[in-house]
Amino acid sequence: MRKVLLFQWIIIAALLFSCTSNNDDGAPVFPEGSTESVNVWVQDSMRRYYYWADQMPAKPDYHLPVKDFFKSLLSSQDRFSFVVNTEDPSSYPRSIRNMYGFDYTVIQLTNGEVVTVIKLVLKNSPAFNAGLERGMIITKINGKVITAANAESITSSMKEQTVIDLKVGYWKNNTVADEKDITVYYGYSSEQPLLSRIFDKNGKKTGYLYIYDFPDGMTSALNQKFAEFKAAGVQDLILDLRYNYGGSVSSAAALCSLIPSGISVSSPFIIFKGNKNGGEVKRTFAQQIAYDPKSLDFNTLRANAMGLSKVHVLTSNSTASAAEIVINNLKPYLQVIQIGEVTLGKDMAGFIVEDKRKPRKISWQIHPVIYKVFNANGTGEYSKGISPQTNVNEYIELPLRPLGDPDETLISSALTNVYLKSANVQGPQHQVKILYQSDVPGVEGNIW
Template identity: 75%
Template structure:
């Protein structure tokens, strides 16, 4: 199972998480028997109180008799969409989604004529979905024999993570109808790490690089460095980053990407500001410092040698663009022009690290993933909880079937290439009455890094 909260920020500053509950001084809390649910909940409360961004909003007298997962939720601030807890001894406690179980995602649309169409928007490489024959652009008619409608899409999706095999009736979209219908069986399984995907387009003696980045795992700096070395050798003058389905991941990896793009930065240029509660305070990190939090990362100097030295970058986004990928957008803005195309991002202007029992032997198997910091760029700009809005809003689903990512005629990429080569705002066909009714990843985006 993929890591769910692989932010890994500044954890070195907080190694004192070992036995927080043993240092508790609140005499109003009873001494519950060790190993009881209540004792675990006291540990949860003490731990989260120390690190949680909204610690000052935690209830003074929670109900210690609640099951631990429910107890954790009772401590969270109303505005917190992202903190969660898992039991490492119980795999069923981890967030499950169509994407992390089967390797694909889909969107339910309502067309201009009122017809409801479910399109596959993403199929991961080397995933169960890909191995079963699913492709981006296919249309799903039925899930487990039930036709998808506007009213049952959410219910059908919610049931998928409780299964280990799903039956799909799929087809291809052609001239407003579904053809080549067939039944496909997809089994639950692991999806391998996703490779970077790139292309170089050339027109009027101008070369534009396109780079699709699925996520930001630690250890990706070598792959990024290699891609940008290729771009530099080819004389690339424009860059398009496709982050439309990027849930985020390691901030160190996002910093590495950012070091490869703008002109005029150095190892000591400020990259990010973390603002925590009264215990966490405010921490500033340069490009070099943030990159180095990944012990396997290349040095800033090695990466920056392949920088394209650009004064602007184009970024393709959607509601599935979150966390570290939003940091790329926001934290590049002090150094170059960021032209965002597509839809507004999710709005996860927060970061954190794992809080768990580090005693040896471990006595508590619960693992918390709380919001610990709000994040800001070098200019102190942040607070994008409602998402980062694009300058050029384009509906990815305005033309069906969906084309392969990287296809120059794919709606979002086409709109950026039009902007670059015609030097005018894209105003292609945008049927405003194509409505997104539901997306299979909507309930899970916040629990994926």
């Protein structure tokens, strides 16, 4: 009898410790500031905003650490939602690009040799300041030779460090030459500038614009570039979005407003489809642009619009989110000729969900998928990526040339396309196999 009473008291004590009461919706109430109370807030927020809210578990384990609890709520279809603690820098997603300012790809050449190529170096980043350049070959990272088998584990280990040692060289005569050691420290990368060029052949001018990402407040810079194109008499446009993770949908809408002919202030741009709470939201170009308080207005942008009937867009597996919206949402208004590789496949959008109380009581911040996105014709559902009409592997010719160089593989293919007036021109294709890319795994936190 004494054992039975003791067991009953243990159960009662456990219940008193774990919760004090229940909300109207059945969710338990825990002491303010506890992990469990944060988890209830996470659950309530996700029930309200999350695209797959109807798939969330009815009885999650509130005693899990917040990150683990959050993951337990996610749909198996969700590759992108994440949560961070704003008071704990270690909780933020890490990538080679946002830590050191560069990215690389491991490829296998036709002779079977495995080579690691630096494909991107951000301007004024730690990597840039250390002397890394696009096209360099990495032969060792922290003393280890890179192979297809260890590339992912090496990348993971780099994210846990604040300094990395690289041995790099240049590709010359089908081998690595002039090797040297470079040390790169963890640090900040400044905002990336737009890169533009004007190519002229037989009196026909083609504008080239490389866009690294879509931050808020970029419309003035976009407007200036298109004013330059228009003043120069540019007749065709190549958009280079190959490494663009996305960003602001408003900035993407601003870019799109500068390209086609025949759109007005009332022309539809995007459809957002959410859960039963979010419903369906339709916005015109003008409405979406205006969501950025720093943006120029639609009519100001249209004064420098090129009025094109087609546009060439360069893509890779790293083209995502707002960059994919540019591709998909221009299609109702002009011919989009996509060259490169299939995009990442983030046909979704979201916004930050956080505690707005003053003073704030919860330091966690949720970045959930809230909407699926569609163009003016209602076309979307590209979670497997948007496939190009012209498949071109940018690694078919080494060394990689600088972005903006007319002889660079993807740009050259687009220029051939422009001047031959064909949407089916294939670049020279060799059996170069992509084995690993440092920026494709773990892209959460980079593509909103």
